[in-house]
Amino acid sequence: MTGVLMFAAALVLLLLGFPVAFTFGGVALLFGVFSEGMEMFAFMPYRVMSIMQNTVMMAIPLFIFMGLVLQKTRLAEQLLESMGTLFGRVRGGIAISTILVGALLAASTGVVGASVVAMGLISLPVMLKYQYDKRLACGTICASGTLGQIIPPSIILILLGDVMGIPVGDLFQAAIGPGLLLIAAYIVYILIYTWLKPEAAPAMPMEEGVDRKALYLKAIRAIVPPLALILVVLGSIFGGIATPTESAALGGAGAVVLAFFYKQFSWKMIFDSSIETVKVTAMVFAILLGATAFSMAFSYTGGEEVVEELLLGLPGEKWGFLVLSMLVILVLGFFIDFVEIAFIIVPILVPIAEILGINMTWFAILIAMNLQTSFLTPPFGFSLFYLKGVAPDGVTTMDIYKGVMPFIALQVLVLLALLVFPEYLGFQ
Amino acid sequence: DDKVYRLKMAEGWPTNFPIFGDSPRNMAKMAEEMSGGRLKITIDSANKHKAPLAIFDMVKGGQYDMGHTASYYWKGKDPNTLFFTTMPFGMTAPEQYAWFYHGGGMELMQKVYKRHRMLSFPGGNTGIQMGGWFRKEINSLEDLQGLKMRIPGFAGEILAELGAKPTNIATGELYTSLERNTIDALEWVGPSLDLRMGFHKIAPYYYTGWHEPATELQFLINERSWKKLPKDLQEILRVAMRTASYDMYTQSTHASGENWATMKQEYPNIQVKRFPDEVIEAMRAANTKLLKEKAEANPMAKEIIESQAKYLKQVRAWTNIADKQYLDSIAGE
Amino acid sequence: MSSTSVPLLVRLENGLNWVSDRLGTFSALLFLLLLANVFYDVLARYLWNDVSIALQELEWHLFAAMFLFGVPYTLRAGGHVRVDLIYERLSPNARAWIDFMGTMVFLFPFCLLVGWFGIDFVKEAYELGESSGDPGGLSQRWIIKAAIPVSFAFMAMSGLGLLLNSVNTLLGHHKPIYHKTDL
Ligand code: NA
Ligand code: NA
Numbered sequence: 001m002t003g004v005l006m007f008a009a010a011l012v013l014l015l016l017g018f019p020v021a022f023t024f025g026g027v028a029l030l031f032g033v034f035s036e037g038m039e040m041f042a043f044m045p046y047r048v049m050s051i052m053q054n055t056v057m058m059a060i061p062l063f064i065f066m067g068l069v070l071q072k073t074r075l076a077e078q079l080l081e082s083m084g085t086l087f088g089r090v091r092g093g094i095a096i097s098t099i100l101v102g103a104l105l106a107a108s109t110g111v112v113g114a115s116v117v118a119m120g121l122i123s124l125p126v127m128l129k130y131q132y133d134k135r136l137a138c139g140t141i142c143a144s145g146t147l148g149q150i151i152p153p154s155i156i157l158i159l160l161g162d163v164m165g166i167p168v169g170d171l172f173q174a175a176i177g178p179g180l181l182l183i184a185a186y187i188v189y190i191l192i193y194t195w196l197k198p199e200a201a202p203a204m205p206m207e208e209g210v211d212r213k214a215l216y217l218k219a220i221r222a223i224v225p226p227l228a229l230i231l232v233v234l235g236s237i238f239g240g241i242a243t244p245t246e247s248a249a250l251g252g253a254g255a256v257v258l259a260f261f262y263k264q265f266s267w268k269m270i271f272d273s274s275i276e277t278v279k280v281t282a283m284v285f286a287i288l289l290g291a292t293a294f295s296m297a298f299s300y301t302g303g304e305e306v307v308e309e310l311l312l313g314l315p316g317e318k319w320g321f322l323v324l325s326m327l328v329i330l331v332l333g334f335f336i337d338f339v340e341i342a343f344i345i346v347p348i349l350v351p352i353a354e355i356l357g358i359n360m361t362w363f364a365i366l367i368a369m370n371l372q373t374s375f376l377t378p379p380f381g382f383s384l385f386y387l388k389g390v391a392p393d394g395v396t397t398m399d400i401y402k403g404v405m406p407f408i409a410l411q412v413l414v415l416l417a418l419l420v421f422p423e424y425l426g427f428q
Numbered sequence: 429d430d431k432v433y434r435l436k437m438a439e440g441w442p443t444n445f446p447i448f449g450d451s452p453r454n455m456a457k458m459a460e461e462m463s464g465g466r467l468k469i470t471i472d473s474a475n476k477h478k479a480p481l482a483i484f485d486m487v488k489g490g491q492y493d494m495g496h497t498a499s500y501y502w503k504g505k506d507p508n509t510l511f512f513t514t515m516p517f518g519m520t521a522p523e524q525y526a527w528f529y530h531g532g533g534m535e536l537m538q539k540v541y542k543r544h545r546m547l548s549f550p551g552g553n554t555g556i557q558m559g560g561w562f563r564k565e566i567n568s569l570e571d572l573q574g575l576k577m578r579i580p581g582f583a584g585e586i587l588a589e590l591g592a593k594p595t596n597i598a599t600g601e602l603y604t605s606l607e608r609n610t611i612d613a614l615e616w617v618g619p620s621l622d623l624r625m626g627f628h629k630i631a632p633y634y635y636t637g638w639h640e641p642a643t644e645l646q647f648l649i650n651e652r653s654w655k656k657l658p659k660d661l662q663e664i665l666r667v668a669m670r671t672a673s674y675d676m677y678t679q680s681t682h683a684s685g686e687n688w689a690t691m692k693q694e695y696p697n698i699q700v701k702r703f704p705d706e707v708i709e710a711m712r713a714a715n716t717k718l719l720k721e722k723a724e725a726n727p728m729a730k731e732i733i734e735s736q737a738k739y740l741k742q743v744r745a746w747t748n749i750a751d752k753q754y755l756d757s758i759a760g761e
Numbered sequence: 762m763s764s765t766s767v768p769l770l771v772r773l774e775n776g777l778n779w780v781s782d783r784l785g786t787f788s789a790l791l792f793l794l795l796l797a798n799v800f801y802d803v804l805a806r807y808l809w810n811d812v813s814i815a816l817q818e819l820e821w822h823l824f825a826a827m828f829l830f831g832v833p834y835t836l837r838a839g840g841h842v843r844v845d846l847i848y849e850r851l852s853p854n855a856r857a858w859i860d861f862m863g864t865m866v867f868l869f870p871f872c873l874l875v876g877w878f879g880i881d882f883v884k885e886a887y888e889l890g891e892s893s894g895d896p897g898g899l900s901q902r903w904i905i906k907a908a909i910p911v912s913f914a915f916m917a918m919s920g921l922g923l924l925l926n927s928v929n930t931l932l933g934h935h936k937p938i939y940h941k942t943d944l
Contacts, residue, residue, distance in 0.1 A: 017848025017856070018863030019841035021832075022920075026867020029874060042491050044875045045882035045909050046479035052825030052905070053481070055598045061792055061827065062799065158600040163442065167626025169603060240608035242803045243601045249799035275789040279840040282788070282831030286841055289832070292478065293871065299476050347444040379844065389842045397845050485885060504894035504902065505886075574810040584814075585896035593812035594896050610806075 003303020006031045010294065011379065020385055021283075024290030032297035040300055047292045051285065055245060056155065060114045061281040062248030063105070066233075067118030068273040069255035070226060073264035076122040077129075079226040082219035084130070084204040092194035092201035094130060095140045098123040099186050102144025104230050106151040106179075112375055113284045114248065116145030116383045120390040121280075133200035134395055136193070139403030142376055142383045143186060143410075149338075149372040151179040153244050156371050159342040160364045164350055171368075174361050178369060178418055185410045193406075225261070229254045283389040287382065318356045322419060325349050326370055330412075333374025341371060362422050369418060373411045376404045433657055435469045437494035438487070440480040440501070443473040447620055447679055451552035451645060452496040455672035462664045467657075469494065483648065488544050493653035496551055499537075499646045500581055507722065508540045511732045512548065514557075514643045516583055516715050518736065521553045521642040521677055523743045528644075531739040536732050547654055549669045551645035552676025555684060559635030559703065560615030561606065561627040566635070566703060569710055578602060578614035582718070583639035589714035590707075606630055615639070619691060620683035628691050633701050638711060645676070770925055771934050777922035778837050784915060785834030791827040798823060814897040822905045829912035833919035857927035864927070868920040876913030883907045 010027045014020060032040045051057070070076035080097050087093030098119065105115040119141045127137035149156045152172035161171050194201040233251040236242040242250055259265045332341055346367060353363050375383040378401045387400055437456070441449045456469035472492070474480040483495035484502045500513035512533070519527060527533040528550055541548045560579065566572060575592040577584075584594035597605045597614075605611050607630040616622050618637075628634070647669045654662065691698060703711070723730035798820050805811045835841055848856060883906045885891075892900035929935055 014844045015847055016859050016863070017843045017845050017851075018859055018867060019836070019843055021841055022863065022868040022871060025871035025875075026863070029867075029871050038874070039491070041874045042489065042878045042881075043477065043479070043486070045879045045906075046477070046482040046486065048875070048879075048909050049482065049882075049906065050478050052829070052908075053821055055596075055821050055824075056600055058795075058799070058820065058824045061824065062796065065792070065796065153601075153604050155600060158603075161624070161626075163444070165446070165624045167603075167624060167629065169607070169626045169629050236803075240605075240610045241807045243597060243605050243610055245598070245601065246799055246803045249796055250803060252796050253800045270793070271789060274792050275785055277792050278785055278788040278827065278831040279835045279838055281792075281828050282835035283840050283842055285828040286832045286835065290871075293875075296478070350444075385842045389840065396849060485882070489881070489885075501894065504892045504898070505889045576806065576810070576812060580895050582896075588896050593806075593810070594814060595806075595812045596814060596817045596895065 002031055002035045002301035003298045003306055006294070006298060006301070006303070014379065019286070021286035021290040024287070024294040028290070028293035028297035031301065032293075035301045036297075040296070041293075043296060043300075044293060047296060048289060051288055051292065057113075057285075059245045059248040060117070060284055061277050062245075062252050063114035063118045064121070064280050065273055065277045066229075066248065066251040066255045067121040068276055069252070069259055069269070070229075071121045071125070072269050072273055073255075073259040073262060075226050075255075075258055075262065075264075077126050078222040080123055080126045081130075081204065082222035085215060085219045086223075087204070089203050090191070091198055091203045092136075092190040093204055094123065094127050094132065095136065095190045095194075095201055096187055098127070098140050099144045099183060099190070101230070102141075102147055103151060103183050105145075106147035106149075107153075112146050112148050112372075112383060113386050115148045116142060116386040117280055117284065117390055119145045120387045124387075124391060124395075127201075128392065128394075130204070131202055133197075134399045135403035136190075136200050137403070138387060138391070138395060138400045139405070139407045140186070140190070142381075142387050142400065142404050143407035145387075146372050146375045146383050147179065147183065149375065150175055150182060150368055152176065154368070156338055156342065156368045157364070159338075160346065160368055163342055163346050164360055164364050166360055166364055170361055171364055174365050175368065178365055178414065181417070182369075182411065182414050185414055186407065189406065189410055225258055229258055280390055284386060287385055318358065321352060321356055322358070322366070325353075326366065326415065326419070329367060329370045330373060330377075333371060333377055338371040338374055341374070342367075359422070362418075366415065366418055369411065369415050373408060373415070376408050376411070378404070429658065430464075430466060432465065433467050433661060435467070435493040435653060437469055437471045437496060438477050438479075438483050438492040439471055439473055440483055440495070440497035441474055443475050445473070447554075447676060447683055448496075448552070448645065449473070450679060451672045451676040452647075454675055455647070455668045458671060459665055459668040462668065463661055467661050467664060471496075484544070484546075487648045487650050488546055490650055490652065493650050495646075495648035497646055497648065498551075498643070499548060503581065506540065506544065507726060508728050508732060510582060511729070511736065512537045512540070512644070512646065514640045515736065516586055516639040516641075517712055518641055519740050519743070520747065521555055521644075523740065523747060524642045524644060525550070525553075525674075526743055527736065527739045531743075532735055533739075536735060540728065540732075541648075542651075545651040547649045547651060549647040549649070549666070550673040551647045551669065552673045553645070553680065554617055554620065554640075554643040555677060555680045556618065556637045557640035557643055558615070558618045558622070559637050559639065560613050561622070561631035562613040562633040562635055562701070563606065563609065563631050564612060565633055565701065566707060568704060569706055572707065575613060576611045578605075578611055579639070583615070585718055586639070586711055586714045589718070590710050603627070603630070617643075618680075618684050619687040620680050623687040623691060628695050628698055632697060633699050635701050635703060638703065638708065644673070647673075768929070768932075768934055770932070771929055774922055774925035774929055777918060777925065781834050781837035781915075781919045781922060784830045785838065788827045788831040788834060791823050791830070795820065795823040795827060814893070814895050815899050818893055818895075818899045822899070825905060826908045826912075829908050830915065832912065833915040836916065836919040837922055853930055857930035860923055860927040861931070864920045864924045868923075869917055872913045872917040872920060876910045876917065879906075879910030879913060883910060 006027060013027060014023050080094050083097035084093035087096060102115060102119050105118060124137055124141055148154060152175050157171040157175055161167065229251065232254055233247045236247045236250050329341060329345060332345065375381050378384060384400050388397055437452060439449060439452050452471050456471060459467045459469055481501065483497045484505055486492045487495040498513050499509045502509040537548050569590065573591040576595045577587060577592055578597050579587055579594050588594055595611050597611060602614060603626060606614055606627060616625055719733050723733045798816060802816055883903050886906045887903040891902040892898065
């Protein structure tokens, strides 16, 4: 019961507007100490240490730095503007470019914090500059930044493979189709939305009388270097030169090299990027520190048992089970993060799914798709916090909340498609 | 006296982790039933405590009464904990159990853990672990030069002596790293747990074991928690732990057999390889050298190393005319 | 409060902010070292087929220290995310009250308690002479573990800065920090 109360309290107290990280930590402390005593916090150093030793998370500062250097040297801006130009009269060109760049970043890392923040730094200012609707811009960034979890390599898939006993390689392969479908859905949505509401995402202004060919050439010249950088990052992973985490460092170093070529390099730029990297990274990790205290208090005060009881009451029939388990995961995703769900909820679902003869790889992909939605769902969707952390002052929390709604709906649609037409997505 | 004693145990594995996690669950169930419900042990998985690499500290500090983990993880905290899991070129599981229960092994282990106000008991054996998955064949010592391999701990030290490059890779990135040649090889456990990792899909050579002939997990108990238990419950706990350990050994054997059949059937191209004699001899020499250094540096280490060496010599003579002869002589087909 | 040119509480706040800012600089340097470290490790492995476990471990040491000491700096710089649905509509005084109460009720207890339990954690590692368990790994693990109590103490210190900021706002000395200004 304490766990449920804790959620309610956190929900209300977060609304006061004190920093999220310390509100999580403080609420955990109040409830934890009240019901279990001070001694529970003796666990905290161990949990903090686990975050410190989680080397996969190192990708976060490294990608943030890459994003910041690309932003400060205006290379990112040129990339997105030029891609927008290539889309010509198509409205929403920068948003579509953002999704494509997000998909590329997603293919190089599975760390959502890293890609949401990097995309927020790279493309939010550009979209705002070109008078994009704030909500559309925020939604696009959160959604495309979160793609990292469904497009392999992905931490969710690795965790699920571990928990469900499915080889990671199988999961990676199975996730490609659904991931591409999701990307396509985003793009189609943007095309339709901007067709219906042209003012939400104006096409790039075309200069009169300029030779089209010269324009395209200029665009390609601006696109190639940053795109090459992203391909280097990807290539270093596929070529086995670096692990996904290390590839982020290559991206950071590569951005500095690019800056050099474009005569944008200065020590001040490096130092400024570095101190902002610290600020954004600290913002992300402070949330993780607060969240680990929160989840500690939740599980040690018996919150898990409440959820477990709920799940054990699931009906023993295939479709009922599938729909209900997806609903439970979706609802829980509003409140607790995917690692908790993967480790606490999934182990309860797996034996039932096995008895019902459900294709486990398919089931894992359904869960992964569903879990990635949890990054976007207000009020606790981490992607939303991350974007808020790097958004300019004019962008409010409400802009972000409202902006992601259509994308959440798209994810639910894709999830439904996966449920109803598994055979078209490579599952029997 | 029908007072109910409750112990909290932290396991070093995720929720529902097969085999490793079955051992503590099995143990807790037996202890509760044998005690008529007077001894209740609740288990928190690594997903709950989030600190599998700090179970030593948490049990020592009393945040948990018990832990289920492996002794060699604590090598960085106390070098003498290394010897109670398995040693390269060391004893096989039956030999090592014999050493623990009849050859003075338990006494030495308690002596090491006494310093940390804890007790340690065998916690289940994986049986012989495989030497690992390799992307390229090892035909000579030369092939080990610069070989990038994920192999932690003492075995990694031995390979480093031979010119290989032990490499740290996060578990979640192991598959990708091996697939893309970021590393050339890795060791995990054996078919029982390797199957789910999928390494057989990306590395053709499966080398036989040398470095972990009998990996024994561990039940750790806080001394104060142990002393609080009445004599009969202590005995029940002891028997439950001993039985659960042996059960895990049989379960490992069973799962390895079953999973190996699956792997062979689905991936008939997997090639089982033995390291060439030249390589084995060099590894053995490095092992001897490193053990000698450890013995010289620490009197307690010396005592344990000597005990193991002496016991191995005696028991192996028997294994050689018994199990080994049996397997060799009937090997025909 | 009397009308001295710069009130004591403001000077105190400025002093704490100065320390927090230095932590930011320190973390920024740690980050650059981290970038160089990872970059070098990749290069060394790929070009010279050389792997150093010590250098690989140094990566997470730098990474951990960087974000831990970055947290107090970010607090002073107003970079921690707030759910500002309501907050942004409030008067400066109301915001100051929220910051004041939040620091007292959430931040101080949380940081001080974690920091406090972190001390034993370090002592234990120091007394054992704990080191890495991997071949060629780093020794003296207590040093990186000490980053926990030290950084949480600094978080509390930055929290004191935020508390003083809200007090100074309520006393009419200046406006509160709200949100990043230079991002
Ligand atoms: Na990904
Ligand atoms: Na192993």
